[in-house]
Amino acid sequence: MAQVQHENTQRIIEVTADDLPLHCPTPGMIAWDSHPRVFLPVEVKGEALCPYCGTMYILKGGAVAHGH
Structure with missing residues (x-):
């Protein structure tokens, strides 16, 4: 799948x-070095908010169920 370039202003x-x-920031962001890299647990709730830039990431398909 091709990387899509996003402005860091996309929320x-x-x-x-x-x-x-x-x-x-993701590798596909134009200003990929705009703030320190932070890993976001988007799979837990199906969405995650970046504490640095305020970008909301939404996991297509929602949260991932974890089995034992």
Whole structure:
């Protein structure tokens, strides 16, 4: 799948399981070095908010069920 370039000003980005583990900024962002890399547990609740830039990531398909 081709990387889509996003401005760091985009506030909601939909991601898929292929993007896990998720971190912000993502390699596809134009200003990928705009703040320190932070890993976001988007698979837990189906969404995660970056504490640095405020970008909301939404996991397409929702949270991932964990079995034992």
